[in-house]
Structures are given as C-alpha cells and as structure tokens.
Amino acid sequence: MRVTYLEDLDDTDRDVRVESESGTWRSRRIVLAREGVGFSFHETNIPAGTTNEFWYANHIECVYCVGGEGELLDRETGETYEIRDGMCYLLDKHDRHTVTAKTDLRLICTFNPPVTGREVHDENGVYPLLTEPDAETGNTTGNTTEEVTA
Secondary structure, eight states: EEEEEEEGGGSTTTTEEEEEOOOOOOOOEEEEGGGGGSOOEEEEEEEEEEEEEEEOTOOOEEEEEEEOOEEEETTTTTOOEEETTEEEETTTOEEEEEEESSSSSEEEEEEESSSSSSSOOOTTOOOOOOOOOOOTTOOESSOOOOOOOO
C-alpha cells in the first residue's frame, strides 16, 4: 500500500509549475510511471483568467473537475463545453484542446501510458514519451519510446 498526502509533494520533483505563452498551471504528480501501475495520477490547478493549450499526442488523459469553473474547447471540432465541479472529459483520440479558467480550476487527471514526471510540453503542447527504468531489472516500464499518431 502506498499513501500520499498532497501537501507532502509541495516543492518536490513531483510539483510541476508552468508559466509560459501556452499556459499557466500547477500539477502535483501523485502517481508516476516509476510506481509501475500502468497509469499516472495528478492534481492540476489552473488559475482564474488563464488559457492553456494542450495536446497529448502520445497519451490518453482523463480529467475530472473537483472545483472551479471554466471552458473546454475541442480545437478539432470547435465545440465548447462547460467545465465545473463534477464534469469529466476523456481525451481518447489525442484531442487538441484549450482550457480557459473562469475561476481557479482544480482538476484530477490520469494518463496512460503513465508520465514519468520529467516530461515538458513542447511548442505544440505535447508531452514526449519517456521511459522509466525498472529498479530491479533495468528494463523500461511505463512509457515506450514509440510515438502514437492521432
């Protein structure tokens, strides 16, 4: 069993803060590829008044809103959706999307394949696929180096 308290992740390598042209957000990575469970699990906070462009070309992401209000834009279709407490969206087709926070957003996210925690969004908002070496065997676990195309 593994127990994690969110505040214990503050100011560690699992506490990622981004302020860039493509967005502003904070993600605390509760479960990563190194745990070897086949997914990663994060709490992401997006401050009010910010707009963030994302595209996970190599990952499937599921997002559940537990606080705040915002708008989700599907950049492929132009459709928009209200983000609010109790709303869930699944990016099952590597969807390019934009999140605009009307109030501070608190989102719970899971990724498959799992992220390692070392990923950085590129200029398109994409995380690369990184691998995590297994402590016992030295084999890679979690992500592969193969790129998924939409």
